[in-house]
Amino acid sequence: MTKEKRQLITPRTLKGFQDFLPEMMLPRENLMATCRQVFRSFGFAPIDTPALEYSEILLGKGGNETDKQMFRFTDHGDRDVAMRFDLTVPLARFASQHLNELGTPFKRYHMAPVWRGEKPQMGRFREFIQCDFDIVGTTSVNADIEIAMVIHEVLSALGLEAFYLRINNRKVLNGLLDKLELADQSAAILRALDKLDKVGPQAVQTEMIEQAGTTAQQADAVLQMAQIKGTNDEVLKQVSELLEGSEIGQTGVAELEKLVKTLTKSGIPEKRLRIDVSIARGLDYYTGTIYETFLEDLPKIGSICSGGRYDNLAELYSKQSLPGVGASVGLDRLLAALQQLGKIEPVTTPAPVLIALFEEDRLADYLSLANSLRKAGIGAEVYPEPKRLGQQLKYADRRGFRFAVIIGSQEFDAGTCQLKHLQEKTSEEITIAELPMRLAELC
């Protein structure tokens, strides 16, 4: 077959899957590095699990919807397998399997891609990286508090300020539903309730009556609580009154109160913590605290970090009870958000220094200079061919290098070089010997 007649295959990517060019991959890796650093600073340790699991491990944990969205197939050995939908269910399997080796409480982080067969939209992909962090093996609210602190710290470390956590507790909702004798229809009711912000109370009431089979009075009672507004203290007070007589409801209120009070005392601005008894979240495994995180400037992109407490997640794999609490940063959604907010710097090189190449004969000298910079911890690149200087500088410019080093024969002989500060459009003449130290103090 000749080249001319060869049938070309159209290069393309699957719907909802994406390529990452350096200009996106560099900030993406920076995001991950920030998450990693924050997780470790709280004592979370990394783990990894396979992308593919037996379907029976993954199915039926998050609800019917999640099962529908799972990529599932039969492998060559006739096994029924699926790609993980999130990192929490694999954690439950992992913890059940290795708990004896791990000991409790066990704090882990896990940054890895997950796959969902959803309709893609802005900030919604079929393959995306989640950065999960969880504390398993303790029922203490203190763990819930720490998870909220980590969420707050990660976003702060990324330089974000205009964000807030919406916090609720499933026990509050369950207490109310118990009181109204609606516990059996909780899934349908919570699903309707979750839309309150979008569709308004009338539509929610209608959906509760039609989909969940509640009476108008029951629906109104749910809505009455969900629509409580005010400061966190006021909301807690009113909810507590409404849930009078419900033990589980009061437990939820007490947990929320401790969470918010402690976080505020520890220095988190109260405006970033909003108790919102209308958020429910669709994942079926949550039993206590629930978190969602929104950017003030981009609420429509959805929650960029969500999670909650689950007290029974491992019950399907183990007789031992395995409570836990955790949350997940939606790295790719966060990246899309930062991009839309114009917070992604257009840099396409990870190294700050470009060394211009003039004298092919002295290539070894250029290369060893670059190495001496690298040894000093400074990323450096030698231009690959002795092109015109203007073109080499143009390349440096476009790639976002911060410095260019210019050395020709005379400079080599004299032991000097010109260091250009590309952003400031200035330059200085220094000896080659002091270059690494000079750059180290500039970087």
Add this chain to the structure above:
RNA sequence: GUGGCUGUAGCUCAGUUGGUUAGAGCACUGGAUUGUGGUUCCAGAUGUCGCGGGUUCGAGUCCCGUCAGCCACCCCA
């Protein structure tokens, strides 16, 4: 999975009731300038009009299908 909108150069878009060889800006490449970058000037290259089929003497334009993106639902990071 359901419904809607969109698809023309690398990017943002123009393109008349269907009519010859599909345009602009930005970006790109080269030169002005063989050792000094973001500005300027000159020159140049670029498209199976997303893809496939249909109607027509003739389709970027109309119809159907398909793929992709966006939006709403569902759900969610």
